[in-house]
Amino acid sequence: MNGYGERMASSLKREQFLDLYYYMRLNRSLEDRLVNLFRQNKVVGGLYGSLGQEGTSVGTAYALGPNDWIAPMIRNVGALLVRGFKPRDIFMQYMARYDSPTQGKDGTSHFGDLKVRHVVSPISMLGDLIPVMTGVAMAGRYLGQKIVAMTWIGDGGTSTGAFHEGMNLAAQQKAPFVLVIENNGWAYSTPVSRQVPLKDLADRAKAYGIDSMIVDGNDVVAVYDTTRRAVEQCRAGDGPVIIEAKTMRMRGHAQHDPAEYVPREMFAYWKKLDPVERYEKYLTENKLWDEKAHKQIDDRVDRELTEELEIAENSPLPPAEEASTGVYCEGCHEIEAIWKRPKSEVMPPKSSVAPVWSVAIPGDGDGAQSKSASSAVVTTMAEHFPAGAKSPGNGAGTKTASKSGSKPAPKSARPAAKKTMARKGRG
Numbered sequence: 001m002n003g004y005g006e007r008m009a010s011s012l013k014r015e016q017f018l019d020l021y022y023y024m025r026l027n028r029s030l031e032d033r034l035v036n037l038f039r040q041n042k043v044v045g046g047l048y049g050s051l052g053q054e055g056t057s058v059g060t061a062y063a064l065g066p067n068d069w070i071a072p073m074i075r076n077v078g079a080l081l082v083r084g085f086k087p088r089d090i091f092m093q094y095m096a097r098y099d100s101p102t103q104g105k106d107g108t109s110h111f112g113d114l115k116v117r118h119v120v121s122p123i124s125m126l127g128d129l130i131p132v133m134t135g136v137a138m139a140g141r142y143l144g145q146k147i148v149a150m151t152w153i154g155d156g157g158t159s160t161g162a163f164h165e166g167m168n169l170a171a172q173q174k175a176p177f178v179l180v181i182e183n184n185g186w187a188y189s190t191p192v193s194r195q196v197p198l199k200d201l202a203d204r205a206k207a208y209g210i211d212s213m214i215v216d217g218n219d220v221v222a223v224y225d226t227t228r229r230a231v232e233q234c235r236a237g238d239g240p241v242i243i244e245a246k247t248m249r250m251r252g253h254a255q256h257d258p259a260e261y262v263p264r265e266m267f268a269y270w271k272k273l274d275p276v277e278r279y280e281k282y283l284t285e286n287k288l289w290d291e292k293a294h295k296q297i298d299d300r301v302d303r304e305l306t307e308e309l310e311i312a313e314n315s316p317l318p319p320a321e322e323a324s325t326g327v328y329c330e331g332c333h334e335i336e337a338i339w340k341r342p343k344s345e346v347m348p349p350k351s352s353v354a355p356v357w358s359v360a361i362p363g364d365g366d367g368a369q370s371k372s373a374s375s376a377v378v379t380t381m382a383e384h385f386p387a388g389a390k391s392p393g394n395g396a397g398t399k400t401a402s403k404s405g406s407k408p409a410p411k412s413a414r415p416a417a418k419k420t421m422a423r424k425g426r427g
Contacts, residue, residue, distance in 0.1 A: 017283065047254060053250075058078040068147050087308040097312060171210045183201050
């Protein structure tokens with residue numbers, strides 16, 4: 001992680017480089033103010049921070065197009081800011097105020113915007129956003145929208161069943177979907193080394209036959225560059241892609257957690273790799289700003305947060321009589337597909353596909369054969385035996401092959417094969 005910004009994102013203009021700093025500084029300063037509000041008992045519920053992970057949220061979100069979709073998690077405030085939400089939205093969410101995106105009925109980052117910003121609300125059950133966003137990606141492709149969907153997950157969340165089920169579906173469907181694994185070292189208080197026998201969580205992609213990338217999550221330029229390549233790959237039809245961003249959660253799981261389980265030496269090491277400070281140095285060394293530009297951005301952030309917090313604090317608490325409203329959608333908004341292609345392209349006769357495919361039928365030692373089977377006759381044993389392997393015998397697979405015109409197994413092979421299948425069945 002010593003070669004910060006070695007892969008220069010040449011597609012970025014100077015203003016965009018400064019944008020990245022603005023959003024990271026806004027992310028950090030906003031959360032600093034939230035800490036103060038928490039200590040003043042003005043935050044309702046828990047406070048979850050992203051200190052040390054700002055480069056990952058901002059860099060990944062900044063690489064997306066305006067029509068792409070995201071589903072942020074609790075440490076992705078930076079992504080929400082990049083997508084156009086105002087600091088007041090986040091302040092009011094945490095303070096449970098009536099003018100918040102959820103009108104004071106939910107907290108943290110549990111809000112979204114399906115119409116304009118294309119943001120899906122977080123789901124507390126870790127991993128569940130992966131199949132959801134896979135569905136968003138598939139739906140966008142079906143409608144001809146040419147969009148890419150993205151969500152984030154922590155290192156601990158990669159061990160959930162929903163993670164594997166969602167990634168398998170995304171891989172099988174070649175969904176234009178990017179999953180960002182924020183490997184911040186800890187699943188609450190469990191270190192990664194005690195959770196999985198892997199050095200790189202990106203290696204999980206091998207199980208699904210898809211591409212993965214590893215990036216220094218504290219190098220916002222590298223994060224942007226890597227994510228842009230992954231997004232372009234997905235948009236070209238070569239998705240999905242997993243990105244592992246190696247970073248560090250510099251506070252506990254939430255504000256109530258002192259993180260005493262983290263070795264002090266680990267905090268000291270990652271403090272030297274602080275994403276905001278490193279980027280400040282990068283901008284200076286590459287002559288992308290001067291002290292005046294630096295101060296202007298910092299002053300802008302401070303001024304905006306002061307104004308936004310004042311608006312948030314002046315917002316009232318939600319009236320008690322509205323507590324039961326908005327639980328279910330009762331005509332509050334229309335749900336309608338936005339077509340960007342002729343519907344005829346995905347309807348018969350253009351979309352008609354004959355229910356026929358090729359399957360490999362294991363032979364009797366003379367190699368696998370390719371046969372055509374109807375949807376009603378499937379050789380289920382085929383994929384389990386490599387080319388040249390002995391036939392499993394005269395079970396269902398062999399009978400199906402015979403119906404398709406293949407040569408039946410010799411009688412001498414049948415008894416042994418039946419025993420083999422019986423033993424496997426009892427196992």
